[in-house]
Amino acid sequence: MxxxxxxxxxxxxxxxxxxxxxxxxxxxxxxxxxxxxxxxxxxxxxxxxxxxxxxxxxxxxxxxxxxxxxxxxxxxxxxxxxxxxxxxxxxxxxxxxxxxxxxxxxxxxxxxxxxxxxxxxxxxxxxxxxxxxxxxxxxxxxxxxxxxxxxxxxxxxxxxxxxxxxxxxxxxxxxxxxxxxxxINRAHFAQAPSPDEAKSRLGLQGRLVLGFTGFVRDWHGVDRIIDWMATPHAPTNAQLLVVGDGPVRADLEAQARRLGLADRVAFTGVIDRDQVPAHVAAFDVALQPAVTAYASPLKLMEYLALGKAIVAPAVPNLLEVLTDGVNACLFEEGRPGQLEAALTRVCEDTALRERLAQGASDTIDRLQLxxxxxxxxxxxxxxxxxx
Incomplete structure (x- = not known):
């Protein structure tokens, strides 16, 4: 045609x-x-x-x-x-x-x-x-x-x-x-390194990497991730990696310094699109803390393609793709402590992360995404x- x-x-x-x-x-x-x-x-x-x-x-x-x-x-x-x-x-x-x-x-x-x-x-x-x-x-x-x-x-x-x-x-x-x-474009993600290799390239060996990709805005909830990292519920080796930039970057970096987490919160800034898979490959937990009610987030498709354990809200548009315990750890949006509880659960349970990662990878074929x-x-x- x-x-x-x-x-x-x-x-x-x-x-x-x-x-x-x-x-x-x-x-x-x-x-x-x-x-x-x-x-x-x-x-x-x-x-x-x-x-x-x-x-x-x-x-x-x-x-x-x-x-x-x-x-x-x-x-x-x-x-x-x-x-x-x-x-x-x-x-x-x-x-x-x-x-x-x-x-x-x-x-x-x-x-x-x-x-x-x-x-x-x-x-x-x-x-x-x-x-x-x-x-x-x-x-x-x-x-x-x-x-x-x-x-x-x-x-x-x-x-x-x-x-x-x-x-x-x-x-x-x-x-x-x-x-x-x-x-997703399969070819774009085919050459992504293994998680260990990706971490090594980024100097994150031995870290439990929580990752977020995109243009960070105040409603995305990344500040809640940083607050949680300062609590006893977060592993001491937890590292937040934000692949992107955004208008609240300076505020988030200031928050991390204030909480003594400056060395555990990193921003890549704007990077070439071809470099995104190599960064996302380093994630142990992929974050979608908030979402526009009608959107189909591109970052979610990237997380699924690379087989990442996803933490996301149980909202209708995401439920079109995600199932709790199958390809994501979902939390109830708007209820205090639910996001933090989901983070704690997925970070403490290695077997759960592995199961969610496999389920995420299978989703692309199952839904033809x-x-x-x-x-x-x-x-x-x-x-x-x-x-």
């Missing part, structure tokens, strides 16, 4: 991983993919994960919020012209778009070209932006744009069943909604929609 792939993402973070992996997987299956996107041809900084669209945030801060939102909607016309130009040359069979708020160009082009539109949805952005970043100036317009995009697509592809409920609530028929969670598998499902849905 010829797939015209459209997105409005310019950041180099988890969003970029999803985009790049899906495109690569579609091409690996023998399909042609033409990308239409901001900076689509700009490969500067490729591989550097954790950076953000600084220029966008600066522009947003300088403009009245309502004007910025109208500009987002107006961008749909800019992207529509790009899509139509690409379609004339490429002659696609389907349009695949990564949903973004106020972005209607994929729907506009699909209707004009009489092509099926597959819309990947990673978040209910009206809800998300209403709660964060100072809210929305034009919520009525945002709700209209989101509903129009979701209802207009031939297939809507949310990443969790929790998110699918948001889509159904907008009036999209269930038969047009197919959940496709995030996945790979980008190649996702790409195959997308192509099948596109062919179905085209018929």
């Amino acid at each position: 010829k797939i015209l792939y459209h997105h409005r993402t310019a950041s180099k973070d988890g969003q970029a991983v999803h985009i790049e992996e899906m495109i690569e997987a579609l091409r690996a299956l023998g399909h042609e993919v033409r990308v239409v996107a901001p900076m689509a041809e700009d490969q500067s900084g490729q591989g550097q994960m954790g950076s953000d669209m600084g220029w966008v945030h600066k522009l947003k801060a300088l403009m009245p919020k309502a004007l910025y939102e109208l500009m987002e909607l107006a961008y749909s016309w800019v992207a529509y012209r790009k899509l139509m130009q690409a379609a004339r040359d490429f002659q696609p069979d389907v349009i695949y778009e990564r949903y973004n708020l106020f972005l209607l160009s994929g729907l506009m082009a699909a209707r004009r070209l009489k092509l099926p539109l597959l819309l990947e949805v990673n978040a209910p952005l009206v809800e998300e932006r209403s709660k964060h970043s100072g809210g929305l100036a034009l919520p009525w317009l945002a709700r209209w744009a989101e509903g129009t995009a979701w209802r207009g697509a031939d297939r809507v592809l949310p990443v969790t069943r929790v998110l699918a409920q948001h889509v159904w609530d907008q009036g999209v028929p269930p038969q047009r909604v197919v959940v496709i969670p995030n996945g 790979t980008w190649l598998g996702n790409a195959g499902r997308v192509v099948a849905l596109a062919q179905e929609a085209a018929r």
Whole structure:
């Protein structure tokens, strides 16, 4: 098939991983993919994960919020012209778009070209932006744009069943909604070192490594991990390794110094994406202390792929993938002491860690959590929609 792939993402973070992996997987299956996107041809900084669209945030801060939102909607016309130009040359069979708020160009082009539109949805952005970043100036317009995009697509592809409920609530028929969670690229993790070798490379021999990957924010709960490490319940050789960076890094480092744990809490800072498996391989316990209610966390897929004992909250979106005692040690979110009790349990019980690690590794095959598998499902849905 010829797939015209459209997105409005310019950041180099988890969003970029999803985009790049899906495109690569579609091409690996023998399909042609033409990308239409901001900076689509700009490969500067490729591989550097954790950076953000600084220029966008600066522009947003300088403009009245309502004007910025109208500009987002107006961008749909800019992207529509790009899509139509690409379609004339490429002659696609389907349009695949990564949903973004106020972005209607994929729907506009699909209707004009009489092509099926597959819309990947990673978040209910009206809800998300209403709660964060100072809210929305034009919520009525945002709700209209989101509903129009979701209802207009031939297939809507949310990443969790929790998110699918948001889509159904907008009036999209269930038969047009197919959940496709995030996945992993097996080749990306095939060359990861053994845990002992990974620890040796990082100078962590003899440590019980608790690991977290990603851009650390205040709601992630990493501060609770550090507090627990200062208690008698934590092994004296426990080491926290944060693979990434984030706005609360300085606060967490200060907390560790205050508790006498400065030498047992380490941040790698932003690293190349290709280096992530070699760091995660060193984890004995992989941490997902908190999660957005509708997300399919990429870090969770990486933990599973490398066979790590996972500690995570027992919330609906994670329960789509995790089972307590099988591939994770789950705790009840919101109950004081539950996270800490789970940490103590998994750190004290070597046999439990080994059992969870094996269960985690088996999960990838059992649930087919790979980008190649996702790409195959997308192509099948596109062919179905085209018929």
